[in-house]
Amino acid sequence: MSAYDELMRFQHDTEALAQVAGRLGWDQETMMPRGAADQRSDEMAAMETVLHARRIDPRVGAWLDAIDPETLDPVGRAQVREIRRSYERTRKIPADLAARIAKVTSKAQGQWAIARANEDVAAFLPVLEEVVQLKQQEGQALADGGDVYDAMLQDYEPGMSAAALDEIFGAMRPRLVALRAAVLDRPAPPALAGHFDAQTQMRLARQLARTFGYDMSRGRLDKAVHPFSSGSGHDVRITTRTSEIDPFNCLYSTIHEVGHACYEQGIDDAYLLSPLGQGVSMGVHESQSRIYENQLGRSRAFTGWLYGQMRDAFGDIGIADEESFYATVNRVHDGYIRTESDEVQYNLHIMLRFDLERAMMAGDLPVSDLEAAWNDRFEADFGYAVDKPSNGCLQDVHWSVGLFGYFPTYALGNVYAGCLHEALRGAVPDLDAQLAEGDTSAATGWLRDNLQRHGGLRLPRETITHASGMEPGPEPLLSYLEAKFGALYALKAA
């Protein structure tokens, strides 16, 4: 057997074990009895120990050394590229540092939840300081003398740099700030009001999942506190939640997670349980969830169809016609919370976090100054002051978990979705006529053929370029947003 074949056989089991660990995570959020939490953390730790040992197994290094990538086809080269990245990444982190990060972030999550509940930033800062210091050490280990934040970005978006993000975000911020101000200067459409039965929401959510091409025979939809998608290949499960006063939360969370899940389900079976058998990056993943949720799910054409479905399911929903429903779905409103934001304002939330976390990692922003920096920046971009920490710098769990470099991939996903949407419109000229009938098959089929089925074959940027035929940049997204919300809010052209 060749070194490549041996490596791939070994890696197959590693991928299978990673799927098992992932399914354990799904179980924890959906099925696990509450009294099992302590035992579960021992079980997860044992799985992580096994996976870590496999990722730095010296045989992997020997096989990698023995393989000449030039003798491989493009798929083989991509497999080796991904295995090498994981191997080298894992070997760079000293075991005791990894253990300390696991321990401190576990503690920090608990302290963050308490601090947020008590609106007590000061109670969170000491453990955040520990997390930041350890993540700086990790970043230095990964960076090998290069930029620490760039090194951390590679965990979520291989090939991306802070400089490239600066350029993208620099082009976006002034236009989004201006669009936001113009929109909020106009009268707002009404929010949805009324009571919406949770079971009916779940029935409609299941229907929407199928409408967007989610294969229920290789997945399932359950309720969880936070919506998520989990697993790769033939077992990709999603969750949503219900609020009886806000059915959009359930329905659009479902469409969002279906976007993630269809990416995983759509990957070529030839890559099953291999490094290429999963979404290539967080940003590309988010491009799928966002294009399903926003460019398709919140389009005028699709919301027209959804309006009929909602009236069939709930009866009168207090909205007179499709046009008003479209406006309500896309309502732009003030608010502090990123996850409750809209297409216009969402990326501003991300840029704020990107700038602050990068400054923290560089040592330019002491955690003691975080709250003030957050509040100043929020007021500058949004025009009003943060009223309490749970609406400000304590709103997201990410930093307590040690996720630095993750936030920007949310905005990158929107940028990528903009590019893909522009290309999709060109490829499927009658898309709106199909969406108006609740038919997403041409759109989701195009995404599957051009992006999803390739999994991790190409690096993130090339994945988008291959699918959209363009170098990824913010212009398509910005044009789309300015056109959509310009029309919705009857703005004068700039």
Next chain:
Amino acid sequence: MSAYDELMRFQHDTEALAQVAGRLGWDQETMMPRGAADQRSDEMAAMETVLHARRIDPRVGAWLDAIDPETLDPVGRAQVREIRRSYERTRKIPADLAARIAKVTSKAQGQWAIARANEDVAAFLPVLEEVVQLKQQEGQALADGGDVYDAMLQDYEPGMSAAALDEIFGAMRPRLVALRAAVLDRPAPPALAGHFDAQTQMRLARQLARTFGYDMSRGRLDKAVHPFSSGSGHDVRITTRTSEIDPFNCLYSTIHEVGHACYEQGIDDAYLLSPLGQGVSMGVHESQSRIYENQLGRSRAFTGWLYGQMRDAFGDIGIADEESFYATVNRVHDGYIRTESDEVQYNLHIMLRFDLERAMMAGDLPVSDLEAAWNDRFEADFGYAVDKPSNGCLQDVHWSVGLFGYFPTYALGNVYAGCLHEALRGAVPDLDAQLAEGDTSAATGWLRDNLQRHGGLRLPRETITHASGMEPGPEPLLSYLEAKFGALYALKAA
């Protein structure tokens, strides 16, 4: 760190991983999307490979060699005893034989299901022949020149021998055959008739689970094709099933699985994720499920309470009073199928299988003669002929899975339950008064204190002796059955 501490730390992770593999099995039977089956078998195989490697890890052998059991307390000696048994057992089986058994039994299960559906014994015999030959080789490897069947028994009931089973079963068979004949000579009580809503059955099942002390905060009850209990420690899940014409199937399956689950939940927390942190044998496990289901759950006192619960849940169930309900619950009836049998006849089904599988393992019964041998023995014990293979030698999955030596533990469980029940009656004189109120706490508390909490501390026989104060034997079970069914069927005393 001492060799013992290092061994126990290593074993802790092995036990945690075994729990993960078990939870994957639970997921497969309850939650897994049907299209995920192939991927799941790769995931399970990867887990098994990891577990197997840990069980024969040379470090385990070195630690075991370095430990002087005399320096340990009884708990430590028991831990080492269990780890040594697993280590030596696993090392005796050549890797290629284990792989062939896994492959052939996987194939055999599929062929068994098809053969059973087609009533085609001949289609199953070739693969059964393969299974038998491979299991004989495994048994020889385990036996080291000793008795092959005895060696296989150790996998399910450490310390048990075929000779001891012969003695127990030899005492039981004539008395059970006689009791059966006498009972069936009398008029039978009516079976339950009517339609019983499945959701109401599940609500009642949940109530019964709690009534028998099952801790829902460390477990959960779901539906599955075959009822089972899964997991140890703080995450012990059970399943049941519903038939809208037979609510007893759901309710008594639930009580049975609650017995298994309470054993696991009841084990001392000090043994969590250690070899002692699980039921010590299949037979002792079955003693718990059987005493919950039969000696408690099918007692006159408890069925009186259950009658009221069923009427509350379903309204009129077509049975006039508690006494008639008790008779219906304990109705003895002709039938071919082990799993649908009653307390009087169940053990006869087991003895048949024990004699036949032992003869197959010894090479005294060629698989080509299995059907004839089964049918002859069935007619001898039950008095009527097997009408089709799915009612005869094709009814059970066990042999196709390679489970030889497992069947007798079902009957052993009944024998052990008889001993425990006799001791329990002595310890809790007013048990019936409590059961008549639906209060099982004294009974389940006695079982937890005297048996369940000790987990794997003592070998199976000593576990029963410690709890019941007697050497396990069939007399208590036989006396109980003769008294109970003698009264129910107004038999003359022998």
